[in-house]
Amino acid sequence: MEFTVQSTATQELLDITAQVEDLVAKSKIKEGLCHVYLPHASAAILVNENHDPELCKDVLDALNKVFPDHAGWRHDRIDDNAGAHIKASVLGPSETIPIRNGKLALGRWQAIMLAELDGPRQRQVVVTLLSQ
Amino acid sequence: MEFTVQSTATQELLDITAQVEDLVAKSKIKEGLCHVYLPHASAAILVNENHDPELCKDVLDALNKVFPDHAGWRHDRIDDNAGAHIKASVLGPSETIPIRNGKLALGRWQAIMLAELDGPRQRQVVVTLLSQ
Amino acid sequence: MEFTVQSTATQELLDITAQVEDLVAKSKIKEGLCHVYLPHASAAILVNENHDPELCKDVLDALNKVFPDHAGWRHDRIDDNAGAHIKASVLGPSETIPIRNGKLALGRWQAIMLAELDGPRQRQVVVTLLSQ
Numbered sequence: 001m002e003f004t005v006q007s008t009a010t011q012e013l014l015d016i017t018a019q020v021e022d023l024v025a026k027s028k029i030k031e032g033l034c035h036v037y038l039p040h041a042s043a044a045i046l047v048n049e050n051h052d053p054e055l056c057k058d059v060l061d062a063l064n065k066v067f068p069d070h071a072g073w074r075h076d077r078i079d080d081n082a083g084a085h086i087k088a089s090v091l092g093p094s095e096t097i098p099i100r101n102g103k104l105a106l107g108r109w110q111a112i113m114l115a116e117l118d119g120p121r122q123r124q125v126v127v128t129l130l131s132q
Numbered sequence: 133m134e135f136t137v138q139s140t141a142t143q144e145l146l147d148i149t150a151q152v153e154d155l156v157a158k159s160k161i162k163e164g165l166c167h168v169y170l171p172h173a174s175a176a177i178l179v180n181e182n183h184d185p186e187l188c189k190d191v192l193d194a195l196n197k198v199f200p201d202h203a204g205w206r207h208d209r210i211d212d213n214a215g216a217h218i219k220a221s222v223l224g225p226s227e228t229i230p231i232r233n234g235k236l237a238l239g240r241w242q243a244i245m246l247a248e249l250d251g252p253r254q255r256q257v258v259v260t261l262l263s264q
Numbered sequence: 265m266e267f268t269v270q271s272t273a274t275q276e277l278l279d280i281t282a283q284v285e286d287l288v289a290k291s292k293i294k295e296g297l298c299h300v301y302l303p304h305a306s307a308a309i310l311v312n313e314n315h316d317p318e319l320c321k322d323v324l325d326a327l328n329k330v331f332p333d334h335a336g337w338r339h340d341r342i343d344d345n346a347g348a349h350i351k352a353s354v355l356g357p358s359e360t361i362p363i364r365n366g367k368l369a370l371g372r373w374q375a376i377m378l379a380e381l382d383g384p385r386q387r388q389v390v391v392t393l394l395s396q
Contacts, residue, residue, distance in 0.1 A: 039371030107171030186338035239303030
């Protein structure tokens with residue numbers, strides 16, 4: 001179970017909740033776990049609020065202030081994207097969400113977000129569902 | 133499998149290891165995985181030491197120094213808790229711990245902690261156990 | 265399923281991909297999840313690039329700049345390793361990687377790394393495989 005996402009900016013948070021929920025619905029699994037994985041080292045998966053899209057900008061601003069791009073990193077001499085790798089290492093490439101009654105048990109203010117940190121690129125999302 | 137936790141401060145780390153271990157014991161699962169999930173976007177789950185409770189204050193101090201509340205975030209104009217969302221995005225809403233011989237395979241210095249970042253609130257904890 | 269790793273420095277990122285891939289191959293599981301867990305509170309698991317080993321130094325440098333050791337932490341009076349615990353709390357003790365066609369579905373630039381933050385020490389790695 002996989003799908004692709006095309007990012008359109010250097011950095012952005014892309015809401016992939018609907019695509020993941022669709023795979024859960026098709027699986028007919030009622031109770032279990034949904035694992036969402038990115039096979040990429042300069043992007044990440046996170047879960048947070050997307051009701052106020054301004055918050056996504058805050059999250060990226062905070063990450064850039066703390067782990068800035070182009071701050072003299074050694075790897076920038078080879079690929080110029082060390083900042084993206086560092087942020088991706090801290091956020092991690094996956095999140096796991098419970099499945100209850102055939103649906104993702106996300107909280108009211110939670111969305112599954114692909115954090116693009118070195119775009120624009122086409123990103124692959126690998127979803128694994130396990131039944132209880 | 134769920135339980136609720138009532139936080140009593142704006143920020144605190146609450147040890148929920150005993151409640152999770154109790155659910156593992158009742159399940160009779162001997163080998164597998166225990167997934168602990170918070171359906172909330174302004175709190176997080178982390179695993180770390182709780183033998184010295186002063187360390188919990190250090191962890192919160194470090195997070196606040198790096199990702200401060202009320203630092204001009206856009207979302208604060210709507211809900212005034214952007215700092216909590218940012219910290220929760222970085223920490224993540226879940227942790228997964230192996231089950232071995234019917235018990236959580238936590239290390240000697242590890243505890244499962246609910247990181248309240250925008251309390252006091254009642255928080256729901258969703259536990260999913262998968263047998264190997 | 266467990267193996268041990270001996271770190272040789274106070275801080276280093278150790279690539280454990282080969283050891284984990286070997287356990288996946290021996291398991292004969294074709295489709296599922298591989299959970300890699302550290303039962304330690306002053307080390308962490310992360311997934312990122314290891315093709316350019318300089319990037320590992322960048323990741324450690326970034327973490328130390330943001331969450332410095334010996335910065336007046338309360339826990340340092342007891343054990344002098346609060347900085348390691350703080351970094352481990354943020355990075356987390358585990359990562360979960362999909363298994364596809366009997367192999368880890370890591371991206372081309374992804375490796376599973378043990379982040380030693382308070383070494384040198386012998387560290388235990390607990391691997392749990394679940395079939396779909």
